[in-house]
Amino acid sequence: VEHALRTFRAYPDDVAAAHRARGHWIGQTFTDLLDAAVERFGSRPAVIDGDRVLDYHGLDRAVRALAERLADDGIRRGDRVVLFLPNVAEHPVAVFALALLGALPVFALPAHRERELADIATRSAARAILTLGRPADAADADYAGIAGRGAPAGVRVLLVASADLDAPAPASRRESPARPDAVAFLQLSGGTTGGPKLIPRTHDDYLYSVRESAAICGLDEHSVMLVALPASHNFTMSSPGILGAIAVGACVVMCPAPSPDIAFPLIERHGVTTVALVPPLLIAWLDATHGERLRSLRTIQVGGAKLSEAVARRVRPELGCTLQQVFGMAEGLVNYTRLDDDEETIVTTQGRPISADDEVRVVDDHDQPVPTGTPGHLLTRGPYTIRAYLADDAVNRSAFTADGFYRTGDLVSVDDRGYIRVVGRAKDQINRGGEKVAPEELENLLLGHPVVHDVSVVGVPDDTLGERIAAYVIPRRDLEQAPRAIELRRFLADRGVARFKLPDTIEFVAAFPTTGVGKVSKVRQRTPESAAR
Numbered sequence: 290v291e292h293a294l295r296t297f298r299a300y301p302d303d304v305a306a307a308h309r310a311r312g313h314w315i316g317q318t319f320t321d322l323l324d325a326a327v328e329r330f331g332s333r334p335a336v337i338d339g340d341r342v343l344d345y346h347g348l349d350r351a352v353r354a355l356a357e358r359l360a361d362d363g364i365r366r367g368d369r370v371v372l373f374l375p376n377v378a379e380h381p382v383a384v385f386a387l388a389l390l391g392a393l394p395v396f397a398l399p400a401h402r403e404r405e406l407a408d409i410a411t412r413s414a415a416r417a418i419l420t421l422g423r424p425a426d427a428a429d430a431d432y433a434g435i436a437g438r439g440a441p442a443g444v445r446v447l448l449v450a451s452a453d454l455d456a457p458a459p460a461s462r463r464e465s466p467a468r469p470d471a472v473a474f475l476q477l478s479g480g481t482t483g484g485p486k487l488i489p490r491t492h493d494d495y496l497y498s499v500r501e502s503a504a505i506c507g508l509d510e511h512s513v514m515l516v517a518l519p520a521s522h523n524f525t526m527s528s529p530g531i532l533g534a535i536a537v538g539a540c541v542v543m544c545p546a547p548s549p550d551i552a553f554p555l556i557e558r559h560g561v562t563t564v565a566l567v568p569p570l571l572i573a574w575l576d577a578t579h580g581e582r583l584r585s586l587r588t589i590q591v592g593g594a595k596l597s598e599a600v601a602r603r604v605r606p607e608l609g610c611t612l613q614q615v616f617g618m619a620e621g622l623v624n625y626t627r628l629d630d631d632e633e634t635i636v637t638t639q640g641r642p643i644s645a646d647d648e649v650r651v652v653d654d655h656d657q658p659v660p661t662g663t664p665g666h667l668l669t670r671g672p673y674t675i676r677a678y679l680a681d682d683a684v685n686r687s688a689f690t691a692d693g694f695y696r697t698g699d700l701v702s703v704d705d706r707g708y709i710r711v712v713g714r715a716k717d718q719i720n721r722g723g724e725k726v727a728p729e730e731l732e733n734l735l736l737g738h739p740v741v742h743d744v745s746v747v748g749v750p751d752d753t754l755g756e757r758i759a760a761y762v763i764p765r766r767d768l769e770q771a772p773r774a775i776e777l778r779r780f781l782a783d784r785g786v787a788r789f790k791l792p793d794t795i796e797f798v799a800a801f802p803t804t805g806v807g808k809v810s811k812v813r814q815r816t817p818e819s820a821a822r
């Protein structure tokens with residue numbers, strides 16, 4: 290990875306030149322973004338976590354202190370460091386501290402467990418895993434323990450804790466400024482066949498999308514953003530997310546868990562104006578709400594998975610705020626409904642791209658464009674969409690067209706105004722309420738169980754989650770002696786996988802339904818009535 294990164298050319302030279310000429314890429318790094326905010330908004334609150342408030346000066350001090358310590362720990366420019374942190378103040382501090390050193394965060398999710406951490410650290414050839422050295426408020430996970438057990442040989446576990454937030458800033462700044470066209474961090478793709486892929490985003494391209502997102506979402510220094518989804522998710526980092534908030538001098542309130550009992554009191558206490566949710570959380574919030582508690586809230590962004598129109602229609606009357614649908618991806622392209630769009634557009638579409646220079650192509654199975662309004666495969670290219678994964682050529686040849694369009698794997702229709710509706714998915718991935726799961730990963734793990742003869746994992750429709758995970762298992766023994774579902778779930782948990790990947794239902798069957806040509810029919814398994822045939 291180190292070598293691949295050194296020779297990695299994120300965009301062709303002429304394309305990069307065009308994005309600069311258009312004013313999209315302005316040569317800003319993460320460090321530049323923070324410096325500008327500290328200068329302009331110094332004593333305004335930047336990050337709130339429990340009783341702790343960091344103003345912009347305090348954030349800057351903490352960043353410099355942590356960078357100093359990480360440098361002492363041997364973190365150098367270009368090193369990959371897996372960030373394994375929940376929603377705590379240390380999270381943004383760590384992101385900017387790594388940037389100061391020119392090191393690259395690799396964004397693991399706090400729900401990840403030993404197996405995923407090991408995989409992410411190995412894939413990214415990480416120098417270290419950086420995790421929390423204190424108990425997090427409502428979170429139950431022993432992050433340091435999980436990181437310690439998950440870290441591959443030679444990968445160090447580094448801890449960040451409250452003390453780092455209070456440490457005096459070092460006299461001089463230990464810094465190794467990155468070039469704006471360098472890769473700033475690695476995100477992980479949702480994962481389909483072959484596991485998650487590394488997504489390299491540059492300072493230039495990412496911060497363009499961040500600044501535009503902040504403007505589209507109407508963020509300014511009076512905005513208060515509740516960080517309810519995992520801070521490391523691309524949505525939470527950039528749409529407009531933590532970075533968008535910091536860019537305009539807003540305040541981010543770290544929310545340890547997104548449930549109404551934790552989130553609502555924080556909204557009241559801090560006068561939160563905006564929050565990003567996934568559809569199942571919106572449903573939970575709608576069902577728990579007592580309008581006036583959320584009085585300060587002006588916008589609720591919802592994305593990560595398809596929001597049903599029926600739920601979307603409830604937002605304005607029941608919560609009294611504007612819904613913004615967000616259809617984005619860590620690879621780049623992000624679509625928003627605009628705050629001043631008419632209500633029909635807001636509740637029936639997933640928005641339109643950030644940039645006039647985002648190219649959206651909808652094609653049939655043979656890559657031929659379909660007429661406007663006809664569903665097809667979404668391909669995209671633009672000023673903040675990657676041209677390649679940090680992966681070998683074979684992977685990139687199938688994920689991108691020869692002329693550099695990313696094959697999103699989403700089925701969409703686009704109307705004559707350019708608004709997108711997500712109508713389905715062509716990639717082999719389950720979207721469980723915004724959490725992306727690769728069926729293949731679970732199938733391979735379950736095949737390791739001694740009584741499992743064969744297994745097929747699919748997403749089946751679910752009113753709340755959108756999709757839930759169903760595993761169909763052909764046991765080696767008689768059906769009567771098959772293991773119980775709970776045993777198989779425990780088997781998976783013991784393998785160190787995130788809880789959100791554990792199948793919601795496991796059914797033991799004698800055979801799988803097949804297609805005409807004798808292949809397992811996952812389509813039929815997704816419709817429960819026909820699954821067991």
Ligand code: J2J
Nearest residue numbers: 523524528592593594595615616617618619639699711
């Ligand atoms: C339907 N499907 C959606 C939506 C994402 C902002 C918001 C979300 C993500 C994200 C993100 C959807 N309706 N509104 O990175 O910056 C599905 C699609 C898409 C995939 C990307 C952001 N919003 N999806 O969810 O990389 O299938 O990014 O291709 O996790 O989620 O997943 P991810």
